[in-house]
Amino acid sequence: MLIEELIVQIRLWKKQIFKNHSKFCLTMLSIAKKALIVIDYDKTMVEYDSDDWMLEKVGYKFEKPVDIDQIVDWIGYIAPIEVELTTKYKVSVEKQRSIMEEIPSVEYFPDFLKYLLQEKEMKFKNCEFWIVSGSNTLYIEWYLERNKVSKLIDKIIANPSYVDEKTKFFIQKPYHENSCKYCTKNMCKQKAMKDMLAIEKKQFEKILYIGDGKFDFCTCSQMLTGKDIIFARKGFKLEKMLQSSKDNCKATVNVWANGKELQKSFENLLI
Numbered sequence: 001m002l003i004e005e006l007i008v009q010i011r012l013w014k015k016q017i018f019k020n021h022s023k024f025c026l027t028m029l030s031i032a033k034k035a036l037i038v039i040d041y042d043k044t045m046v047e048y049d050s051d052d053w054m055l056e057k058v059g060y061k062f063e064k065p066v067d068i069d070q071i072v073d074w075i076g077y078i079a080p081i082e083v084e085l086t087t088k089y090k091v092s093v094e095k096q097r098s099i100m101e102e103i104p105s106v107e108y109f110p111d112f113l114k115y116l117l118q119e120k121e122m123k124f125k126n127c128e129f130w131i132v133s134g135s136n137t138l139y140i141e142w143y144l145e146r147n148k149v150s151k152l153i154d155k156i157i158a159n160p161s162y163v164d165e166k167t168k169f170f171i172q173k174p175y176h177e178n179s180c181k182y183c184t185k186n187m188c189k190q191k192a193m194k195d196m197l198a199i200e201k202k203q204f205e206k207i208l209y210i211g212d213g214k215f216d217f218c219t220c221s222q223m224l225t226g227k228d229i230i231f232a233r234k235g236f237k238l239e240k241m242l243q244s245s246k247d248n249c250k251a252t253v254n255v256w257a258n259g260k261e262l263q264k265s266f267e268n269l270l271i
């Protein structure tokens with residue numbers, strides 16, 4: 001082979017190698033991650049509904065009795081009250097943070113979160129941890145920081161909240177608008193998760209969902225499939241709703257009473 005021919009051949013090989021390499025990279029990108037672990041916040045990580053806890057501790061007086069379960073526009077209801085905490089009750093956001101830091105955890109839940117964090121780069125390598133909650137981002141961030149587990153959580157999907165620089169008020173906004181029949185106007189967890197997976201072009205082999213309440217039912221019954229596992233808190237609304245609509249739910253359902261039981265289940269999981 002002439003030297004010129006050899007150079008041409010080498011160029012062809014190089015082209016081929018580059019083509020195959022690109023193909024390989026594309027295949028790598030489209031491989032699904034192992035598992036998405038979704039955790040609810042109110043009454044799953046912490047014993048209280050976080051807004052109830054705040055209002056109770058501040059001594060907020062309702063003008064007229066309300067049936068919380070009937071409120072569809074949750075942010076329309078709670079956002080003005082949160083501003084009142086500063087204007088009428090003179091409770092600063094710093095004080096609100098210290099109140100929120102005292103919110104009691106569900107038994108052994110911080111230990112469970114610490115176990116997950118410890119195993120994040122080993123057993124749960126190639127998994128993601130999301131909090132999907134009808135509470136707000138600041139309350140959840142404060143809780144995670146207090147328990148030194150912020151690094152565990154890859155994403156918080158919750159109503160966005162912040163402290164207004166000028167007024168120093170605690171501001172909370174709706175996560176999104178939706179018309180889901182199972183959910184509140186400000187958040188459908190199922191839609192929130194599907195939208196996020198689409199935006200980030202993420203795929204997971206399975207979803208593990210830890211929750212307790214009626215607003216977890218939408219995702220559990222409509223979105224999760226036979227490969228997924230639901231961890232429903234024992235004796236709470238989600239467990240009851242799943243029991244009474246067994247045929248609709250495709251995922252496997254496990255019940256748990258505290259963080260220790262969850263940890264045991266996760267230790268035995270084959271991921």
Ligand SMILES: [Mg+2]
Pocket residue numbers: 040041042043044211212213
């Ligand atoms: Mg909950």
Ligand SMILES: [Zn+2]
Pocket residue numbers: 180181182183187188189190191218219
């Ligand atoms: Zn929904």
